[in-house]
Amino acid sequence: MRRSSGGGIIGEAAIETCKLTKTFASPRGLPDLLRRRPSAGGVTPVDGVDLLIRKGEVFGILGPNGAGKTTLIKILCTLILPTAGRAKVNGYDVERESGRVRESIGLVTTDERSFYWRLTGRENLEFFASLHNFYSDEARDVVDDLLGVVDLKYAADERFLTYSAGMKQRMAIARGLLNDPAVLFMDEPTRSLDPGAAQGLRDFIKGEIVRERGKTIFISTHNLEEAEELCDRMAIFDDGRIKVIGSPADLKASLGDGSKLSDVFLHYTGKKFEERGGAGGAAPGFRQDRRGFPHRVGGLGRRRGGV
Amino acid sequence: MKVGSMFATYRKALSFVKRSYILQMSYKFEFFLRLFFMFFNILTYYFVAKLIGTAGMKYLEPYGGDYFSFVLIGIAFSGYLMVSLRGFSESVRDEQMMGTLEAMLVTPTDASAIITLSTLWSFIFASFRVLLYLVIGVLLGVSLAGANVLAALIILGLTIVCFSSIGILSASFIMIFKRGDPINMLFMSTSELFGGVFFPISVLPSWLQTVSHLLPMTYSLNGMRHALLQGYSLRDLAPEIGALVLFSAVLVPASLLAFRYAVRKAKMEGTLVHY
Numbered sequence: 001m002r003r004s005s006g007g008g009i010i011g012e013a014a015i016e017t018c019k020l021t022k023t024f025a026s027p028r029g030l031p032d033l034l035r036r037r038p039s040a041g042g043v044t045p046v047d048g049v050d051l052l053i054r055k056g057e058v059f060g061i062l063g064p065n066g067a068g069k070t071t072l073i074k075i076l077c078t079l080i081l082p083t084a085g086r087a088k089v090n091g092y093d094v095e096r097e098s099g100r101v102r103e104s105i106g107l108v109t110t111d112e113r114s115f116y117w118r119l120t121g122r123e124n125l126e127f128f129a130s131l132h133n134f135y136s137d138e139a140r141d142v143v144d145d146l147l148g149v150v151d152l153k154y155a156a157d158e159r160f161l162t163y164s165a166g167m168k169q170r171m172a173i174a175r176g177l178l179n180d181p182a183v184l185f186m187d188e189p190t191r192s193l194d195p196g197a198a199q200g201l202r203d204f205i206k207g208e209i210v211r212e213r214g215k216t217i218f219i220s221t222h223n224l225e226e227a228e229e230l231c232d233r234m235a236i237f238d239d240g241r242i243k244v245i246g247s248p249a250d251l252k253a254s255l256g257d258g259s260k261l262s263d264v265f266l267h268y269t270g271k272k273f274e275e276r277g278g279a280g281g282a283a284p285g286f287r288q289d290r291r292g293f294p295h296r297v298g299g300l301g302r303r304r305g306g307v
Numbered sequence: 308m309k310v311g312s313m314f315a316t317y318r319k320a321l322s323f324v325k326r327s328y329i330l331q332m333s334y335k336f337e338f339f340l341r342l343f344f345m346f347f348n349i350l351t352y353y354f355v356a357k358l359i360g361t362a363g364m365k366y367l368e369p370y371g372g373d374y375f376s377f378v379l380i381g382i383a384f385s386g387y388l389m390v391s392l393r394g395f396s397e398s399v400r401d402e403q404m405m406g407t408l409e410a411m412l413v414t415p416t417d418a419s420a421i422i423t424l425s426t427l428w429s430f431i432f433a434s435f436r437v438l439l440y441l442v443i444g445v446l447l448g449v450s451l452a453g454a455n456v457l458a459a460l461i462i463l464g465l466t467i468v469c470f471s472s473i474g475i476l477s478a479s480f481i482m483i484f485k486r487g488d489p490i491n492m493l494f495m496s497t498s499e500l501f502g503g504v505f506f507p508i509s510v511l512p513s514w515l516q517t518v519s520h521l522l523p524m525t526y527s528l529n530g531m532r533h534a535l536l537q538g539y540s541l542r543d544l545a546p547e548i549g550a551l552v553l554f555s556a557v558l559v560p561a562s563l564l565a566f567r568y569a570v571r572k573a574k575m576e577g578t579l580v581h582y
Contacts, residue, residue, distance in 0.1 A: 024577055071577065077413050081574045103415045113406030116326065118333040123326070130322035131414035131421075133315060175410065 014183050014216035015053040015076060019085035022046040022071055022240075045071040047240035048085065053233075055182070058210055058217045060231035062224070062261075064271065068240040069220035073185050076218065077107050090182050106176035108186040112168040117161040121152055121171055124160055125178065132179040146174040149208060166197040173201075177209070184209065186219040190226060202229055224261040224273060236268050243268035319416065320424050327428030345436060349443050352378045366507045371536045376449045380532045381504040383440035384466065388498055388524055390426070390433040391470035392491050395478035398425035412579065418570045419563065422478055423471075430467065453538035462534060462544065465551035466527040472558030473523075479562070479569035485578075498524040523558075526550040 025042040045068030053059045063069050074080040076089055078098040086093065092100040115124050122143060129139040147153045150170040155163065163171065169189060176184055189205070190198035206229075209215050221227050227234050228248040236243045236251075244251065244264070252259045255267055265273040331338055356375035363374055370377050399422060402408035411421050445451060473494055480488040501508065501515065502524030508516050519525045530547030533539040541548070573579040 079409060079412060079574065079579060080577045099415055102413060107413045111406050114410040116330060116407065118330055119326065123329060127322055127326045128410065128414065130319050131411055131416040133415065135318040
């Protein structure tokens with residue numbers, strides 16, 4: 001366990017950042033922009049972050065709303081440019097080799113609007129596959145395979161707008177895996193799911209993406225149990241800074257027997273952790289399928305499973 | 308560009324067209340409504356032309372003398388400018404609003420390719436409209452018997468390149484300012500008045516005709532009318548083609564630079580997906 005640092009070279013790095021900083025200037029009006037007048041103040045959601053994440057590792061970043069988790073992920077996915085410091089993903093610099101970075105990563109977000117609602121699931125995935133340079137038969141094969149992986153073949157030809165929240169989230173995972181990325185970024189993947197669906201998704205991430213496919217996963221979460229269940233190591237992140245890094249077990253042990261992650265969070269941030277949503281176990285009225293996805297018992301059945 | 312890369316771009320373009328086609332066809336009523344009211348638009352000008360008769364002959368003589376033929380080419384091809392001006396900025400805005408822009412920008416496909424290919428469907432639809440305009444025009448008596456199709460296609464190609472560059476400039480403003488794009492407003496408000504869409508620019512006082520000569524629309528419509536209505540040869544059309552090549556030579560690199568700058572600025576400010 002290290003405090004506030006990523007450290008030196010431990011193994012083959014999937015993600016490496018050094019003093020990574022992002023400051024958003026306060027909005028300026030057109031006159032200021034034309035006069036190139038610097039803006040006063042601003043916010044720094046990522047402040048001197050040092051990280052080293054090894055290949056094959058599941059790394060979690062745990063923090064409250066507004067801690068800067070999403071900004072950090074967006075920088076690593078080349079969607080936002082850093083103000084200072086540097087970051088490498090799969091050995092490629094996020095600023096100078098952004099194209100190479102994007103070829104080697106996948107991003108899973110909770111934003112269900114990031115799909116075309118009037119297209120079917122299959123049409124959506126085939127379109128995004130083309131952006132990853134898969135076309136025709138190759139695209140169809142990749143999409144078909146992934147629809148099977150996320151257990152959505154049965155609804156592949158229905159419009160996305162008919163999907164439940166759980167199905168939409170599985171679509172987001174399928175899209176994130178289109179290019180078979182070495183690193184998969186997941187930004188609060190279970191945020192909009194009920195406890196049963198969230199547990200199913202966590203089981204799927206552990207079983208299929210980590211165990212079967214051996215991906216490096218960088219997951220941001222607002223859920224202590226999720227972090228504990230999924231992550232090899234995790235960072236507690238607050239006010240743009242990494243407060244501490246370590247395995248969940250080490251972090252708890254560092255505070256003595258019987259400590260919980262919420263105690264660790266309180267210790268390092270001085271703030272009480274307020275969790276969003278529940279976790280763990282299949283929710284009442286749900287059963288899990290062979291992949292761990294929950295389905296409503298005696299309700300809408302498998303066709304509207306995933307909930 | 309390598310052949311493999313061109314082929315990949317072509318296949319990617321097909322994916323964008325397929326996506327847009329499916330989305331458009333999911334709103335069938337709007338699609339057919341637009342076609343229906345386009346027919347009304349043509350009829351309006353047909354009867355206005357009937358009213359005018361030979362009154363404007365002095366100004367219309369260089370274009371064959373018939374107002375309906377003149378205005379038909381004007382409204383049909385000015386559609387490309389409208390598509391260019393609105394298409395690029397609207398595709399940025401639509402993808403921002405739908406929430407799909409970020410998901411696309413995290414793929415290896417370049418941002419400028421995404422924006423350009425997103426507007427392809429609009430250009431295809433505009434071309435379909437132009438064809439319909441011409442077919443209905445012919446049915447209402449416009450003669451295209453002597454048209455120089457090759458010359459018209461060359462002018463069309465240059466027109467699309469020119470107008471698209473203006474559209475990309477416009478999209479660059481949208482990327483940064485989100486609303487209030489001056490390029491769009493400038494070209495939209497001036498091109499119809501000074502570009503010779505509804506009347507020959509010779510109607511304007513000579514000092515205002517100077518403004519017309521600064522707009523690519525003027526050369527595009529002039530060339531198109533001469534090629535389609537009078538069958539001018541490529542040599543006869545050299546002034547219009549030369550002007551459009553010159554505009555393209557300036558506007559294409561300027562628009563690409565502006566767009567690259569806009570994307571970088573939006574990434575710096577973290578506002579890529581804001582609208």
